[in-house]
Amino acid sequence: MNDTIQSNLDTAIKAMDIVKQYGFGSSTITVLNNISITINKGEIISIVGPSGAGKSTLLNIIGCLDTFQHGYVQVLDQDISPFSYDELATFRNKHIGFIFQMHNLMPEFTALENTMMPLLIRRVSKKEAKHKAFELLENFKMADRAGHKPAELSGGECQRVAVARALITQPDIILADEPTGNLDRKNSDILIELLFNDCKDKGSTAMVVTHDQSIAAKTQRIITLIDGMIQSETMN
Ligand SMILES: Nc1ncnc2c1ncn2[C@@H]1O[C@H](COP(=O)(O)OP(=O)(O)OP(=O)(O)O)[C@@H](O)[C@H]1O
Numbered sequence: 001m002n003d004t005i006q007s008n009l010d011t012a013i014k015a016m017d018i019v020k021q022y023g024f025g026s027s028t029i030t031v032l033n034n035i036s037i038t039i040n041k042g043e044i045i046s047i048v049g050p051s052g053a054g055k056s057t058l059l060n061i062i063g064c065l066d067t068f069q070h071g072y073v074q075v076l077d078q079d080i081s082p083f084s085y086d087e088l089a090t091f092r093n094k095h096i097g098f099i100f101q102m103h104n105l106m107p108e109f110t111a112l113e114n115t116m117m118p119l120l121i122r123r124v125s126k127k128e129a130k131h132k133a134f135e136l137l138e139n140f141k142m143a144d145r146a147g148h149k150p151a152e153l154s155g156g157e158c159q160r161v162a163v164a165r166a167l168i169t170q171p172d173i174i175l176a177d178e179p180t181g182n183l184d185r186k187n188s189d190i191l192i193e194l195l196f197n198d199c200k201d202k203g204s205t206a207m208v209v210t211h212d213q214s215i216a217a218k219t220q221r222i223i224t225l226i227d228g229m230i231q232s233e234t235m236n
């Protein structure tokens with residue numbers, strides 16, 4: 001199927017006619033209803049919409065974290081639809097940085113160790129991973145907190161570590177699901193600036209799910225999802 005996809009060199013993500021359903025027969029729920037979306041390399045876009053619209057589901061599918069029933073998803077010229085679980089995990093580690101709403105840091109590890117983890121999975125040496133993770137945490141004004149575990153950090157600090165962990169592999173694509181969901185205005189602005197500046201510096205592509213209009217306003221394009229369908233696309 002891969003060979004049949006007409007790809008454009010500037011395209012980072014192309015999802016076509018995605019249908020995601022739960023249940024069977026008369027109890028089937030359609031969560032994504034023929035979603036098609038194309039995102040260019042280097043673009044930073046936001047996904048907005050009411051709770052339950054399907055925003056996380058869409059992000060998880062593009063991020064190789066969830067399956068779907070119909071359509072195809074191409075990420076960086078690769079049709080990920082036929083991938084096995086292991087192939088999805090490998091592809092994700094190589095190309096995608098995912099930032100979860102509730103940071104999903106590993107509680108038993110320090111900020112530094114959490115940040116290093118994607119590099120260790122790639123079998124980068126511990127010394128190099130540690131050096132890179134510390135450098136990134138320093139940029140994020142988190143150097144003095146590097147040895148602390150998530151329970152000893154504030155919500156804003158945990159989210160900064162989660163962003164550092166997503167960026168440490170210099171991924172081509174950043175997917176962020178309400179990365180500032182539980183942060184106050186000041187911490188939210190700090191986090192978004194760190195994230196967007198890094199994307200712009202590295203030329204990475206970013207999709208950010210947010211309820212925050214001021215964050216959406218900082219992205220190049222706002223896609224509004226309602227009831228599993230794209231209701232509108234607005235260029236900023
Ligand atoms: N495992 C599941 N089984 C059945 N329905 C599910 C399942 N997971 C999610 N859903 C439903 O899919 C719909 C979309 O969920 P999703 O998490 O994508 O919404 P969302 O737009 O991210 O909402 P929020 O803004 O609250 O995070 C919701 O109606 C949800 O109840």
Ligand SMILES: [Mg+2]
Nearest residue numbers: 055056057177
């Ligand atoms: Mg969600």
